[in-house]
Amino acid sequence: MTTPPSGPIPPTESELASAGQTMIRPVRGADLLAARLEAAAALLGPLERQPVEASLVFAREVDAGVEAVPIGVGITVGRGSDCTICLPETAGLSRRHFAVRPEFGGWLLEDLASRNGTTVNALDEPVTRRMLRDGDLIFSGDAMFLFVNPG
Amino acid sequence: MDLETRLSLLNRLKQSPAEADWRQFYDKYHGAIRSFARKQGADDHAADDVLQETMMVVMRKLNGFDYDARQGRFRNWLLTIVSFKVREARRRAHVDRLLSMDAPAAEGGESWHERFASEESQADGNLEATWRQSLLEAALKVVLTDPRTRPETVAVFRACALEGRPVAEVAAQFELKENAVYQIKNRMMARVTELITSMEEGQPDLPAPAES
Numbered sequence: 001m002t003t004p005p006s007g008p009i010p011p012t013e014s015e016l017a018s019a020g021q022t023m024i025r026p027v028r029g030a031d032l033l034a035a036r037l038e039a040a041a042a043l044l045g046p047l048e049r050q051p052v053e054a055s056l057v058f059a060r061e062v063d064a065g066v067e068a069v070p071i072g073v074g075i076t077v078g079r080g081s082d083c084t085i086c087l088p089e090t091a092g093l094s095r096r097h098f099a100v101r102p103e104f105g106g107w108l109l110e111d112l113a114s115r116n117g118t119t120v121n122a123l124d125e126p127v128t129r130r131m132l133r134d135g136d137l138i139f140s141g142d143a144m145f146l147f148v149n150p151g
Numbered sequence: 152m153d154l155e156t157r158l159s160l161l162n163r164l165k166q167s168p169a170e171a172d173w174r175q176f177y178d179k180y181h182g183a184i185r186s187f188a189r190k191q192g193a194d195d196h197a198a199d200d201v202l203q204e205t206m207m208v209v210m211r212k213l214n215g216f217d218y219d220a221r222q223g224r225f226r227n228w229l230l231t232i233v234s235f236k237v238r239e240a241r242r243r244a245h246v247d248r249l250l251s252m253d254a255p256a257a258e259g260g261e262s263w264h265e266r267f268a269s270e271e272s273q274a275d276g277n278l279e280a281t282w283r284q285s286l287l288e289a290a291l292k293v294v295l296t297d298p299r300t301r302p303e304t305v306a307v308f309r310a311c312a313l314e315g316r317p318v319a320e321v322a323a324q325f326e327l328k329e330n331a332v333y334q335i336k337n338r339m340m341a342r343v344t345e346l347i348t349s350m351e352e353g354q355p356d357l358p359a360p361a362e363s
Contacts, residue, residue: 010344011287017315019288033199034177037206041173050211104246131243133200135207150211 036121040135043146050150054107056100056138057146060087068148074101076112077140092116092141100132100147107132107149116141173210182289183282183350184233190281191237197244201236208232226351230282283347290346294339307332308339 011019043057044050046066051057055068056075069075075084080095087093094114100107109130111118117126119139132138134149184205188198291313295305303325310321311332318336322329 009347010340011347013315015284015287016291016312019284019291019313033203034174034181037173037177037203037210040207041210044210104249106243106246131246133204133243135203148207 032122036137037135039137039144040146040148044148051148052150054102054147054149054151056085057148058085058143061089071100071102071107074099077143077145078112078114087143090141090143093143094141097140098138104131107147109136109138109147114140173206176209177206179350180229180289182292183285186285186288187233187282188237188240190285191241193237193240197240200243201233201240204236204239205229205233208236230278233282234278286347286350287343289350290343293346294342304335304339307335311336312340 043059043066047057047068051068051070054071056071056077057066057068059066069085076096076099077083077085077087077093078095078097079088079090079093080086081088083096092115094112094116096112097114098112098118099110101110102108109118109120109127109132111126111128117140119126120130120132120136122137122139132147132149134147134151136147138145138147181202184202185198188201189195193201294300295309307321307325307327310316310324311318318329318332321327322332325332
């Protein structure tokens with residue numbers, strides 16, 4: 001990419017006219033996104049070492065320390081002891097609640113037919129499968145997980 | 152867990168002000184980044200994804216960088232990241248379509264996934280101009296919604312600068328002298344230009360990254 005010329009360059013008449021046509025749009029969910037980013041920053045902040053590979057970041061309990069678990073070849077989350085992330089005390093969490101694994105060049109979240117469903121980014125609609133985005137927040141039962149993908 | 156509970160979970164994680172440097176960045180650039188993604192073919196949802204992923208990169212980069220005020224460096228770094236995130240979103244749109252994870256295309260038309268995925272070749276060609284237009288739109292939004300500016304001033308600026316109406320006509324409508332209309336236009340344009348320059352250069356209190 002080229003370095004811009006020095007000094008402020010005022011917009012041209014045609015740029016202004018074009019902006020006047022396209023700029024007035026309501027922004028959907030702007031406040032919610034900011035709140036999600038705030039939560040992501042709060043979860044990442046206490047970590048002594050930032051994740052260097054795709055991971056789920058979460059706190060086992062309110063006011064407990066934050067952990068980052070690498071996803072690797074895939075992980076499962078639930079109350080069951082056979083899950084990679086086992087949270088036996090978490091209300092609303094199924095024995096095997098959801099899984100994340102590498103798929104299609106990204107990271108696929110799959111709800112494992114959980115009783116209360118899995119939602120992403122506080123949106124109302126539960127998901128069955130979703131390609132995760134860096135910074136997605138996953139809600140299952142009373143637990144919340146931050147998906148990070150330093151890529 | 153209902154939506155209200157999920158939102159309260161988010162609110163419970165308020166961080167200390169010291170950890171909120173990213174928020175300055177968000178407040179300054181979210182409009183331009185969203186606008187850029189939209190101009191590259193993303194719908195509102197995908198534009199939010201691009202903004203979210205860009206912000207995650209910014210959060211990770213906030214530590215450990217020395218500010219480098221050389222003109223254009225910050226701007227190029229940011230444009231590189233945002234462009235990369237748009238390409239990723241485009242690739243993901245293609246996967247989403249294959250998985251049929253999202254709503255099907257409207258009857259008789261292609262879905263936004265298909266449009267977005269097919270727009271790569273033409274969109275990538277003019278990133279610089281698209282980014283500049285996105286900064287302009289973000290700056291205009293700030294200026295037009297500034298509560299310190301009188302609504303009449305905004306209306307005059309909108310009429311002569313954004314709608315391109317002749318100064319004489321605008322002056323007559325608002326019962327002003329033509330010179331007063333020129334002054335309003337020039338004053339508002341100076342503010343817009345100042346904001347664009349500020350966004351292109353980054354800001355001294357942001358730890359602008361060395362490399363992406």
